[in-house]
Amino acid sequence: MRPMLKITDLSATVGEDSEAKTILNGLSLDVPAGEVHAIMGPNGAGKSTLSYVLTGRSGYEVTGGSATLNGEDILGMDPEERAAKGMFLSFQYPVEIPGVPVMTFVRTAMNAQRKARGEAEISAPDFIKKSRDVAKMLNLDAEMLKRPVNVGFSGGEKKRLEIYQMMMLEPKFLILDETDSGLDIDALKTVADGVNAMRDPSRGMLVITHYQRLLDYIKPDKVHVLAKGRIIKTGEADLALRLEKEGYDGVLGEAA
Amino acid sequence: MTTALRDFIKNPTAAELELVARYGMQPEDARRERAFLAFAETGLPHRRMEGWKWTDFKAALKALETPAAASAKDPLPDDGALVFRFTPKGFEAPAKLPDGIRMVVQPGVQAFPGAEDVPMGALAAALAGGGKRPATLAFEITSSEAPRLHFVFEGAGEASFARIVFLVRSGASLTLTESYLGGAGLTASVLEFDLERGAKLNRTIFQRGGAGEALAVTGIAHLGAEAEMTQTTLAFGAKVARMETRVVHQASGSKLNLNAAYLSGKGFHADITTNVRHGAPSCVTRQLTKGAVLDGGTGVFQGKFFVPRKTGQHTDADMQHQALLLEDGAQVFAKPELEIYADDVECAHGNTCGALDDAQMFYLRQRGIPETQARAMLTEAFIAEALGMADEAVRDVLLAEAQNWLSS
Ligand SMILES: Nc1ncnc2c1ncn2[C@@H]1O[C@H](COP(=O)(O)OP(=O)(O)OP(=O)(O)O)[C@@H](O)[C@H]1O
Ligand SMILES: [Mg+2]
Numbered sequence: 124m125r126p127m128l129k130i131t132d133l134s135a136t137v138g139e140d141s142e143a144k145t146i147l148n149g150l151s152l153d154v155p156a157g158e159v160h161a162i163m164g165p166n167g168a169g170k171s172t173l174s175y176v177l178t179g180r181s182g183y184e185v186t187g188g189s190a191t192l193n194g195e196d197i198l199g200m201d202p203e204e205r206a207a208k209g210m211f212l213s214f215q216y217p218v219e220i221p222g223v224p225v226m227t228f229v230r231t232a233m234n235a236q237r238k239a240r241g242e243a244e245i246s247a248p249d250f251i252k253k254s255r256d257v258a259k260m261l262n263l264d265a266e267m268l269k270r271p272v273n274v275g276f277s278g279g280e281k282k283r284l285e286i287y288q289m290m291m292l293e294p295k296f297l298i299l300d301e302t303d304s305g306l307d308i309d310a311l312k313t314v315a316d317g318v319n320a321m322r323d324p325s326r327g328m329l330v331i332t333h334y335q336r337l338l339d340y341i342k343p344d345k346v347h348v349l350a351k352g353r354i355i356k357t358g359e360a361d362l363a364l365r366l367e368k369e370g371y372d373g374v375l376g377e378a379a
Numbered sequence: 380m381t382t383a384l385r386d387f388i389k390n391p392t393a394a395e396l397e398l399v400a401r402y403g404m405q406p407e408d409a410r411r412e413r414a415f416l417a418f419a420e421t422g423l424p425h426r427r428m429e430g431w432k433w434t435d436f437k438a439a440l441k442a443l444e445t446p447a448a449a450s451a452k453d454p455l456p457d458d459g460a461l462v463f464r465f466t467p468k469g470f471e472a473p474a475k476l477p478d479g480i481r482m483v484v485q486p487g488v489q490a491f492p493g494a495e496d497v498p499m500g501a502l503a504a505a506l507a508g509g510g511k512r513p514a515t516l517a518f519e520i521t522s523s524e525a526p527r528l529h530f531v532f533e534g535a536g537e538a539s540f541a542r543i544v545f546l547v548r549s550g551a552s553l554t555l556t557e558s559y560l561g562g563a564g565l566t567a568s569v570l571e572f573d574l575e576r577g578a579k580l581n582r583t584i585f586q587r588g589g590a591g592e593a594l595a596v597t598g599i600a601h602l603g604a605e606a607e608m609t610q611t612t613l614a615f616g617a618k619v620a621r622m623e624t625r626v627v628h629q630a631s632g633s634k635l636n637l638n639a640a641y642l643s644g645k646g647f648h649a650d651i652t653t654n655v656r657h658g659a660p661s662c663v664t665r666q667l668t669k670g671a672v673l674d675g676g677t678g679v680f681q682g683k684f685f686v687p688r689k690t691g692q693h694t695d696a697d698m699q700h701q702a703l704l705l706e707d708g709a710q711v712f713a714k715p716e717l718e719i720y721a722d723d724v725e726c727a728h729g730n731t732c733g734a735l736d737d738a739q740m741f742y743l744r745q746r747g748i749p750e751t752q753a754r755a756m757l758t759e760a761f762i763a764e765a766l767g768m769a770d771e772a773v774r775d776v777l778l779a780e781a782q783n784w785l786s787s
Contacts, residue, residue, distance in 0.1 A: 180741045206747035218742040222760025231756065232746035239747065271760075288746065 126153035133188035148352030164349035207239035209295025213285040220272035278305035303337040315340030387419035415505035417494035439619035448589035450533035450562035460529040467536025479522025500569035500597030533560040552579035561588035574606035588617030604630035611769035612639035616649030628662035643676030650679035674708035691721035755785040
């Protein structure tokens with residue numbers, strides 16, 4: 124069976140023409156539906172770049188290879204089109220949107236996605252009920268959802284808000300870019316519960332993290348090591364433990 | 380008479396000759412003459428004059444002609460308001476006004492000190508009146524609970540001029556809304572406000588004109604002790620449009636909120652010009668101007684604070700101008716100016732011009748919001764801040780108008 128997300132030999136640069144710098148360099152990776160794959164790797168390895176290239180951020184140019192979601196080439200699509208197909212990125216650094224309240228934002232996003240898929244809009248009462256349920260599960264204060272998106276939110280609150288959006292939008296493929304950084308111990312558990320609740324045979328996930336701790340809660344099916352723009356090692360969940368103990372040098376020394 | 384009048388303006392253009400002819404048809408009045416002379420000193424303001432470098436009426440207004448486009452529909456609600464309507468030839472007012480509002484339709488021109496600083500205001504004062512239209516429309520407000528006054532400037536014609544003066548008595552308050560809806564080739568109005576001790580004014584200006592029109596709205600306010608003025612402008616511009624406001628803090632403790640938003644599309648020009656004089660100690664000015672401009676559109680912001688050495692002590696003033704260039708080919712000219720001679724003051728200013736933030740755009744689009752909608756959403760949120768202090772009867776309408784423009 125073909126994997127849900129299939130990345131083949133992907134290369135990408137960042138920056139303007141003459142200063143373009145190759146960040147992804149022949150990266151290949153398959154994530155079947157129903158699985159959670161973790162990506163670990165040193166700072167600057169290209170993990171966030173991969174998440175941006177997959178979701179279509181401008182400023183990154185794909186110079187080779189392909190990426191498909193359920194067999195469809197996604198690299199040619201606009202970011203909003205990919206979102207409507209179910210791609211969701213929990214940002215490493217969530218962006219502040221002054222003047223736009225969280226609820227307005229998420230409802231607009233949800234209806235835009237539904238419209239793109241030819242579905243009916245969600246009714247206001249249904250939306251409010253859903254929002255209330257999700258907020259409760261994530262221990263989010265209702266007042267927070269009336270504030271402008273991420274403005275004045277603490278680091279941990281921003282991460283929890285990413286997960287709130289994810290649970291509201293119910294995407295098909297999730298990329299979590301260091302969602303665990305900045306979370307306190309209880310929040311980490313809450314967020315992991317949220318993510319685990321989203322696990323589903325029809326859903327795929329890429330979890331980018333530096334720490335084994337998150338993977339104690341979100342058990343990955345595979346762990347990949349991304350370094351110098353490509354996946355250089357793939358293993359089972361225990362690879363994360365080894366990395367934590369021995370460090371990248373220790374583990375990669377044998378691969379390199 | 381006509382030959383003598385010709386000499387008023389040096390090398391007059393066709394439009395200026397028509398303005399001279401209009402002046403010639405007005406009844407003789409020494410104050411009117413003084414106002415017209417103040418205008419004639421320069422004629423229609425043009426790019427070689429200080430303060431008019433970016434907004435050139437002489438070049439834009441070749442002749443006085445009825446434009447092809449009809450007036451826009453008035454979006455501001457009029458329920459609960461007293462409505463006054465100026466058209467190029469007519470004037471309508473409510474038959475009866477409540478206690479606390481006195482209106483005097485003056486056949487003569489009221490004196491206009493400082494006319495030479497505001498050539499378009501001087502022109503409005505000199506040519507207002509004739510037919511049913513008052514030369515000077517004067518109001519005295521004595522109540523703190525007077526209903527909103529709503530002024531509509533609309534109707535087809537070559538030109539429309541109006542002069543309105545308000546005296547807001549001590550402790551009284553005035554809520555005023557103005558809709559400039561286009562329809563005339565040239566619209567020029569001048570409104571003067573005298574706020575006595577503790578008086579309040581909340582003024583909102585909505586402006587939408589045709590791409591072939593010229594418009595100048597001049598406001599002049601004097602604030603007494605502890606007086607409070609809040610002004611909100613939403614301007615969509617015209618071929619050339621200037622919204623000019625001059626405020627003098629005349630006695631201590633007065634407070635001014637001076638906000639504006641301009642949205643200029645292709646072929647439109649919107650100019651926000653302000654001049655605030657802190658002529659008394661311990662007065663406060665908060666000024667926020669936001670603009671969004673499309674390809675082929677022009678925005679102009681000129682703001683000046685003047686704080687004299689002695690009388691301006693303990694001034695607290697802040698001027699912010701932020702513009703979004705939504706497309707390549709959008710133009711914004713900005714000149715914020717602080718002229719401060721007093722030493723014990725808090726004055727600040729900020730001025731930014733730029734495109735929408737890429738990171739914000741991507742964040743919205745990643746969540747599934749299409750590019751055009753994302754841009755409209757971000758721009759609306761950006762603009763909204765400048766409209767937040769408008770009277771609540773019209774605030775949402777202003778926002779909705781901005782939103783419609785952004786999403787069309
Ligand atoms: N706009 C840019 N211009 C130049 N270099 C960039 C740009 N964006 C990213 N880079 C570089 O690309 C490399 C990969 O960055 P990326 O953010 O993908 O790393 P990462 O693996 O997510 O690291 P971290 O673990 O620190 O989050 C880094 O060296 C970074 O400096
Ligand atoms: Mg990163």
